[in-house]
Amino acid sequence: xxTMKAQASAPSDASATTRAEASDLYAEVFRKQAxxxxxxxxxxxxxxxxxxxxxxxxxxxxxxxxFLWAEARAKVTSGTRETLLGQAWLVVNPVxxxxxxxxxxxxVLGARDGIPNFLGYLIIGVFLFQFTTQCxxxxxxxxSSGRNLIxxxxxxxxxxxxxxxxxxxxxxxxxxxxxxxLLLALPEDENWTLAALLFPAVIVLQVVFSTGLALLLARIxxxxxxxxxxxxxxxxxxxxxxxxxxxxxxFTAYPWIVGIMEANPMYMVLDAARDTxxxxxxxxxxxxLGLGAWSIGMLVVGFAVFWRAEETYGRV
Numbered sequence: 019x020x021t022m023k024a025q026a027s028a029p030s031d032a033s034a035t036t037r038a039e040a041s042d043l044y045a046e047v048f049r050k051q052a053x054x055x056x057x058x059x060x061x062x063x064x065x066x067x068x069x070x071x072x073x074x075x076x077x078x079x080x081x082x083x084x085f086l087w088a089e090a091r092a093k094v095t096s097g098t099r100e101t102l103l104g105q106a107w108l109v110v111n112p113v114x115x116x117x118x119x120x121x122x123x124x125x126v127l128g129a130r131d132g133i134p135n136f137l138g139y140l141i142i143g144v145f146l147f148q149f150t151t152q153c154x155x156x157x158x159x160x161x162s163s164g165r166n167l168i169x170x171x172x173x174x175x176x177x178x179x180x181x182x183x184x185x186x187x188x189x190x191x192x193x194x195x196x197x198x199x200l201l202l203a204l205p206e207d208e209n210w211t212l213a214a215l216l217f218p219a220v221i222v223l224q225v226v227f228s229t230g231l232a233l234l235l236a237r238i239x240x241x242x243x244x245x246x247x248x249x250x251x252x253x254x255x256x257x258x259x260x261x262x263x264x265x266x267x268x269f270t271a272y273p274w275i276v277g278i279m280e281a282n283p284m285y286m287v288l289d290a291a292r293d294t295x296x297x298x299x300x301x302x303x304x305x306x307l308g309l310g311a312w313s314i315g316m317l318v319v320g321f322a323v324f325w326r327a328e329e330t331y332g333r334v
Contacts, residue, residue: 069325069326069328069329070328072325075174075176075325075328078173078174079174079176079177079180082173082174082177086177086180086181086184087184089181090181090184090185090187090188091188093181093185094185094188094189109192109193109196111148112144112145112148112193112196113196113200115144115148119140119144119262119263120136120137120140120263132265132267133264133265134206134296134297135204135206135208135296136206137204137206138201138204138206138208138292138295138296139292139296140262140263141197141200141201141204142197142201142288142291142292142295142296143260143261143262143263143288143292144262144263145193145194145196145197146224146287146288146291147257147260147262147284147288148193149186149187149189149190149193149224149228150224150227150228150231150284150287151253151257152182152185152186152189153182153183153186153228153229153231153232154228154231154232154235154249154253155249155250155253156179156182156185156186156232157179157182157183157231157232157233157234157235157236158232158235158236158238158239158245158246158249159239159246160178160179160181160182160232160236161175161178161179161236161239161240161331162239162240162243162246163178168331174328175324175328175331176233176321176324176325178236179229179232179233179235179236179324180229180232180233182232183225183228183229183232186228187225190221194221201295201296208295208296208297208298209296209297209298210298211298211299213293213294213298213299213300213301214294214295214298215294216290216294216300216301217291217294217295220287220290220291220294220301220309223287223309223310223313224287224313226313226314226316226317227283227287227309227312227313227316227317229317229320230313230315230316230317230318230319230320230321231316231320232320233317233320233321233323233324234316234319234320234323234324235249236324237320237323237324237327240327240330240331241327241330256282256284259278259279259282259285260279260282260284260285260288261279261285261288262288266279266280266285281308283308283309283312283313283316286305286308286309286312287309289301289305290305290306290309
């Protein structure tokens with residue numbers, strides 16, 4: 019019997035030995051891990067969603083250029099996918115607008131009097147102004163429409179209004195093709211000279227200006243959402259003040275109105291485009307200087323204002 023008790027207690031002693039060895043092993047591992055723990059300084063940590071410096075911010079935008087371009091192309095295609103005419107609406111829409119303005123202002127109100135090649139004058143005004151309208155209205159709504167994306171991912175928020183401008187630029191390509199086709203098909207002849215080679219420069223300045231405007235309106239609309247309800251009315255006033263379907267010479271009796279309209283950047287865009295494509299003359303130096311100042315200034319101001327509020331986008 020004593021022998022059997024000794025044999026029965028042997029497994030218990032072995033189990034106790036195993037537990038002791040395991041405990042020693044865990045203690046050794048913990049000791050080694052404890053000695054390899056790295057203390058991270060708070061100075062090396064950064065706040066998620068914090069506003070980076072402007073050079074870093076620009077690099078982040080540049081690294082996402084392929085995604086922005088692909089996203090813009092996808093939205094251009096999907097925007098008209100459910101319609102019968104599809105992307106043809108990019109051309110049909112400004113044509114219908116131009117027809118309405120021609121009937122009302124050209125025929126009924128007599129705005130075409132004194133304007134050489136009024137149809138070409140009107141087509142250039144309607145087609146080019148539509149691009150800036152799309153950038154302004156889309157830019158103002160870009161933050162509110164992308165709020166879920168802002169809350170889910172970390173990325174430079176300027177991507178949203180810039181994507182709107184890229185979509186407008188993709189829409190502008192077939193629009194310009196249709197505009198040139200209409201100008202060539204019109205019964206009134208346009209005067210083609212070497213000045214037409216300056217037309218791409220006018221478009222570049224308009225794109226730069228519209229990009230800064232989209233950034234600025236995106237910032238204002240995120241702080242003041244009521245702007246989205248007013249943007250349509252404001253754009254209509256801007257349309258009337260840009261001499262889209264009438265001549266500025268109708269207001270020669272009111273010099274202050276002429277001065278305001280001549281300082282309007284969109285009037286400068288349309289005036290320079292008409293000079294180069296319709297009338298075969300080189301735009302005045304004052305037009306180039308004024309449009310260049312508006313474009314660069316709007317881009318710098320719009321980007322700076324938008325960047326300063328980078329941390330506020332997406333908050334409730």
